[in-house]
């Protein structure tokens with residue numbers, strides 16, 4: 501079957517092969533064998549990752565349907581172009597639907613969003629809508645314009661594969677935010693992972709067999725509307741050569757979708773008094789989730805474990821854990837079409853839903869809230885996705 505082969509053929513099998521060879525040779529240590537993936541992972545730098553997040557925060561919370569959001573889209577596109585990654589935009593219309601039920605309505609007891617159970621101590625969650633809770637007058641002023649219905653745009657860029665330009669993996673994060681802060685973590689941190697990967701894969705000495713599309717979704721916070729617009733407009737264009745005979749594929753066939761949403765903060769469970777540890781917990785991890793109830797659950801599960809294995813091999817500091825309750829992020833509209841996973845600082849339903857991130861949609865989600873230990877978790881997520889995608893797309897580095 502086509503959809504099984506895309507994950508198991510080559511990629512999963514060959515991952516183990518070089519290791520066995522090195523072991524068989526005994527004295528030949530792994531680091532004496534040139535590994536292009538290790539080379540590429542080494543090009544990720546904490547300071548560059550932080551600088552990209554900082555750059556995004558100049559547009560405040562980047563709320564959809566505002567001037568600051570449009571300026572952020574322009575800024576992201578300028579960065580992607582400067583990396584040598586050719587860009588495109590998805591244009592769509594958006595207006596809010598009349599609300600029929602409150603957020604989280606219908607769930608009771610210990611049921612977590614997306615499945616699973618809430619355990620242990622819980623703290624309050626919600627979206628801040630009070631401007632006066634933002635103590636910094638400059639940020640408050642920046643976030644003042646409210647959203648209006650109308651046209652929306654989101655930007656993507658593409659690394660074109662050399663032998664299979666007609667197939668691609670989609671790597672995404674959402675660039676819009678809410679809550680009267682700077683959306684530094686939600687989702688400047690995921691957007692910056694995607695942008696850093698676009699930068700590294702677009703380097704002139706990097707070649708991939710298959711294509712990679714880097715997408716910065718808009719309108720995630722209003723209900724995944726940017727990702728839904730992408731699926732609606734482009735699902736039917738997959739794999740078509742345009743114009744015929746040109747070797748160009750405006751929408752390569754989707755092989756998998758990998759979303760990055762809130763990558764920095766894993767300080768553990770709230771304490772009994774509702775406060776959290778001020779420090780990143782040493783056992784912090786990257787949570788890789790797939791949707792156990794989705795049409796492509798089996799393939800998505802394999803993809804998730806492949807990412808976990810890539811983390812074990814290439815991520816420098818923090819491990820990755822796999823869970824089956826992917827929910828409430830832009831990979832959701834893809835999950836019944838292709839294998840889709842998300843990477844996060846915590847499990848979305850059971851942990852973030854139980855208040856493990858006190859800055860979530862709050863005025864405290866600003867750049868200065870986070871320490872290098874926090875930013876490093878995001879960097880480890882970038883290492884995880886970069887190494888996995890490099891393997892899946894057959895990335896090589898052209899030696900001069």
Ligand SMILES: [Zn+2]
Nearest residue numbers: 686687761762
């Ligand atoms: Zn988010």
